[in-house]
Amino acid sequence: MEDTDLDAICRFPASLEELSFMFRNPTFPLTPEALSNSIRGREESTVVLTGETVAGFANFYGCIPGESCSIGNVIVDPAQRGKGVAKFLIETMIEIAVEKYRARAIKLVCFNHNTIGLLLYTKLGFKPFAIEERADPNGKRIAAIRMVLSAEAWVQRNHG
Numbered sequence: 001m002e003d004t005d006l007d008a009i010c011r012f013p014a015s016l017e018e019l020s021f022m023f024r025n026p027t028f029p030l031t032p033e034a035l036s037n038s039i040r041g042r043e044e045s046t047v048v049l050t051g052e053t054v055a056g057f058a059n060f061y062g063c064i065p066g067e068s069c070s071i072g073n074v075i076v077d078p079a080q081r082g083k084g085v086a087k088f089l090i091e092t093m094i095e096i097a098v099e100k101y102r103a104r105a106i107k108l109v110c111f112n113h114n115t116i117g118l119l120l121y122t123k124l125g126f127k128p129f130a131i132e133e134r135a136d137p138n139g140k141r142i143a144a145i146r147m148v149l150s151a152e153a154w155v156q157r158n159h160g
Contacts, residue, residue, distance in 0.1 A: 001045040001057065006032035008054040009047070012075045016137045021114055022075050026137070039073065044096055048089045055080040056089040060097065068105040069097035074117075086120055094124070098151045105148050111136075112143040125149050125157060 009030075013019035016028040023030075023038060039045050043063050048056040056076040063069040071093050076085045097103040108126065110117045111134070126147035134144045 001047045001059075003036070005047050005054050005057070006035050008077075009057045009075065010035055012057070012077050014078055018075075020137050021111060021117070022073050028137075042072065043069075044093070044100075045073075046089070046092060046096070048085055048092070050080060050083075050085070053077075056085045058089050058093050060093070060101075062107075063097075063101050063103070065101045065103075067103065068107055069093075069101050069103045070107040070109075071097075072108070074108075081116075086117075087124070090120065090124060094149065094151075094154055098155065104151050106151060106154070107146065107148050109144050109146055112145060118145065121147055125153055 010032055013022060013026075013028070013030055016026065019026040019028050019030055027034060039059055042059040042061050045059040046057070047054045054077065056074075058071055058074040060069045061072045071090065074086070074089065076089070094106050097106045106126075108121065110121055112118075126149045128145050129148050130146040132144045132146065134142050136142050
């Protein structure tokens with residue numbers, strides 16, 4: 001990711017609810033400054049391009065080399081959804097976690113009303129391991145589903 005990508009990424013969330021999939025306690029609309037501040041303490045901020053256009057974004061938080069990395073801030077350009085960008089982005093993040101950080105586990109959080117995300121993560125091999133109660137931006141109770149993928153299972157499945 002380059003600093004010049006921030007404006008494009010900030011245009012991806014179309015609502016406060018969508019932005020809340022990306023960040024805790026978000027302010028809508030997302031600004032480049034808020035995004036930059038949020039990702040400052042994270043690792044491997046990564047964009048996926050279609051041509052020269054930013055199509056998706058994700059990063060890691062809480063990476064412990066040799067143990068685990070957690071994928072966060074996942075968002076895809078609404079115009080690119082349903083075209084495999086999210087799958088490619090998550091697979092790329094998994095590969096970085098396994099190869100660069102030697103992570104044995106890759107983790108993420110997905111909210112119960114993000115059906116598309118839950119189906120994608122499950123298809124990629126992530127398994128739920130905990131559910132936490134959270135509140136959406138309107139104060140409504142939602143479930144944050146913590147999921148984990150075994151790096152060993154990923155490597156066996158994808159690299160034989």
